[in-house]
Amino acid sequence: MRPCMDPTSRTGSPSRPDANGGAPVREEASERSEINIQTTPALYYRCDVATEVLLYAIVVYSAWAFGVASDSSILTMNFGCLGLGALWGVKLWIRWRWGYRPPRWGEEVPVRGKTTLFRPPTRLARWMTRALAALTIFVLLYCFVAAVNARATFVRRAQVFNPSFVSWLPHSYSAGATWLAFRNYLCLAVGFWAIRDWLLGKNEREATYEQGGFLDPLGSDRLPLPERLYRLFWVLCANGTLLAVVSIVQRVEGTDRLLWLVKPTYGTAEFHFGPFGYRGNAAQYFNLLWPVSLAFWWTLYRHSRALRRADARVGAEPHIVLLPCVLVQVACPVISASHGGAVVAAVLAVGALGILMAANWKAPPAVRTVMMVPFLAGLTLAVILGRNQFDQGLTNAFMDDLGDRVEIYQNAAQMAVDHPVFGMGPGTFGDMYLLYRSSERNVWAVFAHNDWLETLITFGWVGFSAVLLMLAHVFVRWWVRDGLPCRWDLMAMIWLALGGVLFHARFDFPLQTYPLLFLFLLLSSVACCAARER
Numbered sequence: 001m002r003p004c005m006d007p008t009s010r011t012g013s014p015s016r017p018d019a020n021g022g023a024p025v026r027e028e029a030s031e032r033s034e035i036n037i038q039t040t041p042a043l044y045y046r047c048d049v050a051t052e053v054l055l056y057a058i059v060v061y062s063a064w065a066f067g068v069a070s071d072s073s074i075l076t077m078n079f080g081c082l083g084l085g086a087l088w089g090v091k092l093w094i095r096w097r098w099g100y101r102p103p104r105w106g107e108e109v110p111v112r113g114k115t116t117l118f119r120p121p122t123r124l125a126r127w128m129t130r131a132l133a134a135l136t137i138f139v140l141l142y143c144f145v146a147a148v149n150a151r152a153t154f155v156r157r158a159q160v161f162n163p164s165f166v167s168w169l170p171h172s173y174s175a176g177a178t179w180l181a182f183r184n185y186l187c188l189a190v191g192f193w194a195i196r197d198w199l200l201g202k203n204e205r206e207a208t209y210e211q212g213g214f215l216d217p218l219g220s221d222r223l224p225l226p227e228r229l230y231r232l233f234w235v236l237c238a239n240g241t242l243l244a245v246v247s248i249v250q251r252v253e254g255t256d257r258l259l260w261l262v263k264p265t266y267g268t269a270e271f272h273f274g275p276f277g278y279r280g281n282a283a284q285y286f287n288l289l290w291p292v293s294l295a296f297w298w299t300l301y302r303h304s305r306a307l308r309r310a311d312a313r314v315g316a317e318p319h320i321v322l323l324p325c326v327l328v329q330v331a332c333p334v335i336s337a338s339h340g341g342a343v344v345a346a347v348l349a350v351g352a353l354g355i356l357m358a359a360n361w362k363a364p365p366a367v368r369t370v371m372m373v374p375f376l377a378g379l380t381l382a383v384i385l386g387r388n389q390f391d392q393g394l395t396n397a398f399m400d401d402l403g404d405r406v407e408i409y410q411n412a413a414q415m416a417v418d419h420p421v422f423g424m425g426p427g428t429f430g431d432m433y434l435l436y437r438s439s440e441r442n443v444w445a446v447f448a449h450n451d452w453l454e455t456l457i458t459f460g461w462v463g464f465s466a467v468l469l470m471l472a473h474v475f476v477r478w479w480v481r482d483g484l485p486c487r488w489d490l491m492a493m494i495w496l497a498l499g500g501v502l503f504h505a506r507f508d509f510p511l512q513t514y515p516l517l518f519l520f521l522l523l524s525s526v527a528c529c530a531a532r533e534r
Helices: 042-064 071-098 123-148 175-200 227-253 279-307 318-335 339-359 365-392 394-418 429-436 451-479 488-504 514-529
Strands: 034-036 108-112 115-118 152-155 158-161 484-486 530-532
Touching (some): 071 514, 123 451, 152 175, 227 279, 227 318, 279 318, 279 339, 318 339, 318 365, 394 451, 451 488
Antiparallel strands (some): 108 115
């Protein structure tokens, strides 16, 4: 896109050349005004490019930073999200200061040539966005008030109580832990809204969108997806594939160091997988990623069949490259020897196959055969490379871990009963669990191994209800028109990936891990701005 308008000018309205070649004619900005898409402010264009580059860097870093478990890696992720928010703030300021209306999905329709007519989203779409923003602010304020109105501060396994706290407001039993949770949630919320705003933006070529496809920047063909979403999926698939290959090689070699560099303080080589110190988190990460990669592969495959280019070379289509990527990602949850991850992967495979069959029930038998390739090949690879590791950990999983978790669940249930309304404060579970152990010999749990129960314990029913409403928005927004155009089968695969992690969260702690939570919010941002195709 070529920037043509100086953001330092005070005109506030874009201009277009006169039909007779004279001086530019100013256009007034109004809800029904015509907007020339070539007059993109230079600063706005640079912010869009910087947002995309920074987003890709965060995606790659979060996957390889050893589970983002150290304080330095968490700070790096937070600063990255704040950087996205700062760029988003500059773009909002440009829109307000100079009255610039960028071309966005769901807000513009083509009129003629490269000129578009602004049309605001429907009332329902606007109200849903405002409701999500209000819930985000509510959750952040809930955490802030709980930290400020702390009932106690946890110091060296003991509590220092504050007698002046307000009981009818949210409060925390460990002020330091709640402040840390508020900091992380604030950065993630800023990053979520910045990503959503960037995804809704159009490029110059897409502003001339016509029904039937999206303009391809590399040729005259059409893309099956909006260009920004198309590139984001490529980054996710490529990065996930490289991560999967390295993790499988590390497991086959049997090293006890993460990426052959860092030796964790807990667990043997079978307990780790790739850069993750806990194999369950690794399996959950790939279960969140591979349905999206599968949907992206099938979208490109279906699109290449629809084009039917006679001059296309065999194997030149991009979906050919994506197929091996899907195979290794599908196999990783089983190879990781995570029993919960393998069960969730099997459930997701059945659901994904059902979605593909329902979306292509009129397709020829040859096309339906192609659908089975990723599942059969992934299962074969998983059986060959992961059978030994899976069998070796079977006894320990049901003999040792299960006994510890039963005790954790019992203590956690009592914590939820003792503090039902406002909970114990966001982020306080690890500190407060020390007070619920029957003796020092019992296990100390940093997480409840049940994210639903842990959220209820820390947020109470008040905060937990707001979190449930935000999750509901992710699965409802697509049914409302005016947004990022997306086919139902692609959206269903994203829902399937998110639903798989939410199901696994009933027995583990995927959403307490920063890389998983960021990827979950990234896919949620896609779901929260997607809409049915017209």
